Amino acid sequence: MKTKGFSANATKSKGAASLICGLLLLTAFQITEKHTRQRMASESPVVASPSTRTSADNRNPRWSEAYGKLPLSFVENQGQSAKEVRFVSHGTGYELFLTPQEVVLALPPTVPRDLSPRHRTAYIRALRKARQKPGLLTAIRLHLESANPEPQVTGTNPLPGRVNYFIGKDPKKWHTGVPTYAGVKYTGIYPGVDLVFYGAQRSLEYDFVVAPGANPRAIALKVDGAQEVRSNSHGDLVLSVAGGAVMLQKPAVYQNVKGERREIAARYVVAGGQRITFAVGTYDHSQPLIIDPVLNYSTYLGGTADDFGFSIAVDSLGDAFVAGQTLSTDFPAGTHGAVSPAPTTNSGVSFVAELDPTGTSLLYSTYLAGTSTNASEGAFGIAVDPSGKIYVTGLTFATDFPTTSNAFNTGPLTVNPNGTAFVTKLDPAASGTASLLYSTYLAGTGGDFGNAIAADAVGNAYIAGFTDSTDFPTKNAFQAAPSNSVGTAFLTRIDTTQSGAASLIYSTFLGGNGANEAVFLFFGDEAFGVAADSSHNAYLVGETSSTDSSFTTGTAYQTTPPVANTSSSVFLSRIDTGLVGSNSLIYSTYLAGSTEDLGIAIALGPNNVAYLTGTTSSLDFPFPGATTGAFDTTGGPLGKAFVTLVDTTKSGANSLLYSTYLGGTGSDTGFGIRADADGNAYVAGGTGSTDFPTTPGAFQITLANPNGDAFVTKLNPGGNGAADLVYSSFFGGSGNGANPDEAFGIALDAQNNAYITGQTFSTDFPVFSPLSTGGTLSGPSDAFVAKLTLIPTLAVTPSSLDFGVQPVGVTSLPQTVTLTNNTSDPIPFASSNLAVNGSNAADFASPSNTCGSSIAAGASCTVSVTFTPSVAAAESATLVITVMITDAGVTTSQSFNVSLSGSGSASAPGVGLSPTSLSFGGQLLTTTSAAQTVTLTNTGTSALTINSIAASGDFAETSTGSSACPISPATLAAGANCTISVTFAPTTIGARTGTLTITNNAGGSPHAVPLTGTGWDFTLTPAPSSVSVRHGQSVTFNVTMTPAGGFNQAVALACSGEPKKSTCTVAPTSVTASDGTTPQTAVVTVTTKGLIVPPPTAPTPPISIRQIVPLVLALVLLLMLFTVTRLRTRLGMVTAILIMLALAGCGTYNGTKKGTTNLTITGTSGGVTKTVTVALTVT
Template sequence: MKLLAHLTKAIVSTVIVSGALVVLSASVVSAEGRKIPVSPSTAKAHLQEAYGKLPLSFEANRGQADPQVRFLSRATGHTLFLAPTEAVLMLRSRERVNRYSLNVKRAPHDATTQPPDDSTARRPNDSATQRPNESTIEPHNDSTVLRMSFVGANPKTRMEGQEGLPGKANYFLGNDPKKWRTHVPTYAKVHYQDLYPGIDLIYYGNQRQLEHDFVVRPGADPGSIALSFQGADKVEVDAQGDLVLHTAAGAIRQRKPVIYQEVAGLRRDIAGGYLLREKRTVGFKVDKYDPSRPLIIDPVLIYSTYLGGSSSDVAGGIAVDAAGNAYVTGGILSTDFPTTAGAFQTTLGGDLDAFVTKLNPTGSALVYSTFLGGSAFDEGLGIAVDAAGNAYVTGDTDSSNFPTTAGAFQTTLDGFLAAFVTKLNPTGSALIYSTYLGGSSFDEGLGIAVGAAGNAYVTGDTRSTNFPITAGAFQTTLGGSAGAFVTKLNPAGSALVYSTYLGGSNNDDGKGIAVDLTGNAYVTGDTDSSNFPTTAGAFQTTLGGDGGDAFVTKLNPAGSALVYSTYLGGSGLDRGLGVAVDASGNAYVTGDTRSTNFPTTAGAFQTTLDGFADAFVTKLNPTGSALIYSTYLGGISFDEGLGIAVDSSGNAYVTGDTTSADFPTTTGAFQASAGGALDVFVAKFAEIGPSATLTLQPPAATNPVNTQHCVTATVEDAGGSPTLGMTVRFAVTGSVTTGGAAATNGSGQATFCYTGPQIPGADTIAAYADMNNNAAQDPSEPTGTATKTWVGGGSSPGAQLQDLIHLVDQMNLTKSLQNRLIHDLDKTLKDLSNTKKPGKACKDFDKIIKDVQNKKGQQDLTADETADLLNRINQIQTSLGC
């Protein structure tokens, strides 16, 4: 999967539980046999890096924007509108205030302060919290609009898209299908022809910066260019020559223009810069240049510094299909064309649409971008993809006209905020179905999975006492002020297969969901409820503390009963954020914890809390009654596991983020130290430790000299299952000194081959499973040994003498000594062959022995080498009867 291979270039660490570390793979396989991403959160972070390098995609206006707009571009935190007489940039500010405290998490405290009381301190997006009266809730988000007008320009300039892109844009905005737009063409550039006499303008860029080249043809006057800025309180040119536009919501910087001409195929820079005129109007000053050649003036608008933390809005969720295409959902600024300039604060105002973007496997191009929304606020928070490439999206909306489809389960907004579930076709150009999912209050979809039959499984949280629940469901009433829900939709999205509340008398929410081959749903999240539903014999049946615990619940295929349900936590705050399941029904959970007594297992990678909050990784057995393994994962600050996946061998792949400078990384990791205030990590965990075994086959063997010998190591975990991807290191000592390393295959086997010596001898082959991949053997790592005996081509004196010649030829001697010894030994061999009389050969050996003894202990022949040579000569002399 090329995309994931690209994304994993930014790996911070690869860590293995119970002391075993193995090499990260680019993709893993689900229980259904499909390739799946290492983790949504890793993809989210590193896809952002790839996404930022993509060219801006300029859409032709086909009715998705105001008629005066000819082209528009939407990217992280901004929308650009291009009209004949102006360019309008709408930017979202760095910090977005959450709309509803329904989605407010416990906030991590500053490292310089005392940790807050876990019972009240919550991070953004954690639904288990105190909630305000609904009448006082008002979502808002700070934005600014910057208008750049082309003063004195040609209002009839011809605008055209250039360099068509393969991706298409699709718009499902509002609930009137007649107004939906699909297959909208996109371009890498927009060309204004004759914007000023003899001057063209070309827009292009990437997700972090916007470039616009003024192309001044021969004879045209660059002094005619005049740009007027509205929405900026102050416009100035700083000491670096940059144009700084000060807005109420922050500063936007336009770099000093690069001015140049092409001469004989080479670029010749021309001195110049910005020229401030009256009333926030800017032109360009250009030094002497050749007016007979075109002149390029290239200013670059950098908006990534303004957007800052809004990069987190790129992806609320990510999925990857079997071909390696990535599907991203989140929220993006709407296409509502602003009629004013300057900073503004939207309230319940349609300033955000949900989006689904599909990128090709290399991450180098968009396949499609589809926008979903109504007149208010819409955001995608979770996404899944089936084997056919259909995308399933969940999130929340407060738009009464969110796009729904005929026959869908729920086509009207019944409360303040509803979850939604939308299924898109593989090209993103049609809604297979789209439905609200909610009651009369506040509901949001946070996680989604898809079963083999095409059923969507959704979890999230709700405050609605009338959330749609099915007859016979496990829990039919809301137990507290906010509860989790688990809903299974039929493949057509027209009916609920089942839908149930899940919670106790306080606050509970579902964050992650997975489904196994038989249709059991596995849900994780967090709860403050002391009476959260648990099952007899479950691992933990009581709430660990006032801060709240993670939970892991397995629902039967009918949604009518709990197969098992357990708390998972200690005395502090613990949250489950991601869950996966293997073919055997083991559940793998990750999240974060502030508990010093979070349940861990003996021999786990990390058994103590090292910071304010650590990630955790836990594997539960199929009955939910015991932990197979459980470990902290973190450093001295804040760390959280956000996503988890499992391959067919039971290796767990965990990703999340960390603010710890000492987050555990490993030797050889791509990035072994922190790169900033917040970093992403990825780790691979396997169930292996001191109880694991390594065996070598064959354990003993005899081969002729100078032939190849192979030995195979088999690594099995504590339960006797083969371990995939384990690095096994081999070392050979004896007649040959060599070594190497190989990774185990699906059968847990790694093979190492080497060529034997030219003369008879014996070797010992030692191997160990390098579980933490540090190229050093640790006491807990399983080992194995084998022996190898090399026999000569014959036992005759002539064969022994040939072996001796080969030995001398391989020795690290001075050239003069080596040549002399080989010459004398070769002469001895010829004498033995020609005369068949041992007497002459015996005399030859006397000379060789004297030569060897004279060099004993000197630089070019060590004492050990001398002893070995004399011993071998003595054996040959004995055979000859000397």
């Protein structure tokens, strides 16, 4: 599944004659959902820079690392959940609880999500409200019927990460250092049966391992919480729940016998509507049997996820810190499908997680939440200081949020139904409660939201957000009271090294009159971004509905917005938190056009110049003529991103150094911004414009998702017009038909590599070096984190090739190096550009390449490398690629090195694969392609041991018959070959990729064959969906066949179900979308028969039928009597005449009956049949 789904993988045998029964669920602790205020690091330049350790990484300068997806983990219950729970795991939109006899899936309510800056807190409120309603929390329980009530439940494979639960205010109830595991084992769940949970490819698998002699029929699952358990036509089990369904797909049952996969008939058996067992056909009881059903969780309440990462930062070591909201860890009470949260249930908790630079290990995880009734939290901003301490701000509704004794405010002033801000400082290197260094409410009584946070090197935290409280705490304030009644921005500085009231250094309201609050924003003023310099100046950006000059300075670029702007304006303020009162506001200005303008993110560049981004619908923003040589001075009514530079040390027009639009004719928004030491701006965001500006050689030059893709742009604000655009690229997949891919934050390391983070709904999102946790979309949406080098040059990937152990004198399979020209000019190329250097250079060769005489701008080519060892020893060399690159009119010679290594052996196996890739073309969904064959040859001098053969994605492999590949412990002799058959059965529309992977003992293992195919589909749509026709007349309507995924095959059309005494035809009877995109229409004609009525008689004196019939009969009889012969024939004629006369007097003949009938229009192609119905009414 490509939304929230559960995937299955066959597990290995755990002993001869063992039985493995796998029921699979997907779970992935998905960090990030759509949010417009994610940040890659603190907004302050004094915060530690991101990692510099990857500066020499030459794997892919455009996208050298993809990371940030948390691996699956099981958290041991040490009191943070109900006592019957042994382990807890968090998934995409659900929580999983493992008890001694149950697997419990808690499915929360959902609410419409808009996590943009203006709507984030509204979403948290709506989610909190939804979870308070009875009957909205669904729990599905899979009960292990008649199982051992006290199995031994233990964690297996400990993970490095530990989890802290700071839940509630009482430290005695906190749980810290809770261990996490990669697996959980239930020993003796049934006699001779163990139950093992573990993660694989971001999935949760739990397998019943049945020992020889044990009875697999003892395994039974009882389903609680489903409204209905039923089978569909495919043999799947559908568990209906409120708002959707959970599906147990028909089990695939097979045995591997001597490398041959043998399918075994099997089905579900449902007894009493709830009890599920497996009925398995005849099989070899001396061999393992694999029962492989799949549990899909995809349609529940629209398939939305409920773990959100609202902010992200990167420290000097490259560790990523993510803050956001996740579901509570409360265990759902009761056994019914729809249950209410317990009175103390928290509707969502704040979390902070630390991932290592590869994203494969969760190093630290902390939950922050209260336990009070109807509590809810969300962490919106995160920053990291140079020493690695973490600072978090956000929103809480709890009255017992975990605070520390040194807090400025250990408790809220009153119960606040609108929520209060909090500020928390954590030390991920400390253990236990010592890791919570400082935690405080930042609260009034009206509602306060911490949106962004920055930190400096001496422990100060700078918090910006929104307050609707008249009693919000202030100190040394520029505004000691709110300037309007509809809410203002705030800025607070807290010294986390101080205690109590002394820790509040500065705090102020910041706003104007809020005159236009009812038009667009529905509040007065709100700050969304904050940065800080080393002199304790804080720089705020946000949006305001105010129109007065009460919070602007005389040095402002605009002291008031244009009169025409009755919606919203950007504001920028610089506040010196070391000063007092009115003296503290150093610079404050509107940045407004005539329509709607929103400021979202801020960063500081050289000389503390403020770099701003956001979105504007104003056609006169950014003030044409105000800056010279802007990249783009033409606005767009749907909204364009903007990049604006303001020097707050200058006044008026002189303070606006540069301002430009950034976008196309669609809708564009800048969500994150950074600046390097040279003053270049790096912007990340989202665009719906097909004509968003890109540069030659960009990673992605076209919009793949009609709903919008992310973008990343490097801009030199030098005032040189189009030349200011250094690098710009789309970044995304083709989407899910409804949602955009977007980038929410950006950060830079010392080498100006850009780290971007965001959200994707695309199954084909570009993935380079996918993690072991999987390179595919695991839910309806996923977070992504990517590292890019935004320098237009030649990208060479990978940076090293390892050929493993090869037989002496035998040439390896070729490995490839990809060259991508990211410049705007072609790069000349010849074989002489390649050289192999080093003591073993003679044993490495580059036999071919696809580069031709030049590499065009934006194009890629490959260079093949082989290894033929001459000695039985380890060997190494370097492939040197030297090219002449022209950039900005300057031509330079650049060299790129690729490390080569391998070992020779006098006796070693080798692997040859033919072909080296498979392409299946298009295939209709729900169908399976014809098999294609890959031949594996042992090219070495000793036996080849094949450990496994597997196909990923929508591809399946088999190796059977006399040419089957032997699986360990069997071997393939030197010089022998075997065959592997691969089929393609697409599960979704569009391009599908996979890999045939052969793991073995030869050099270069595992060996891979890329697999590609395209999922096709088509739909039928009638227009209209109902028609009427009178007796004796015809009616026509259209039926349209719409192809999907490039489907270009013929579809045969037919009509059935027409009423008696009518006809239904389709013309043409077959349609084909030859281009794979254009819908094809056929015309359906329904013809009815009317009533047959005798013609009217003449008006002259009527003669009744009773008068005519005797006369006619008499006449005929007289004539016949003249001829005695052929009497029998004549009598027959008389009879016929009588019948005709009788029919003539019967009155009428009925045609097509009146009434409504459903016509069925059928489209058939390649064994797939689609039907639609049209209501036909005959009047």
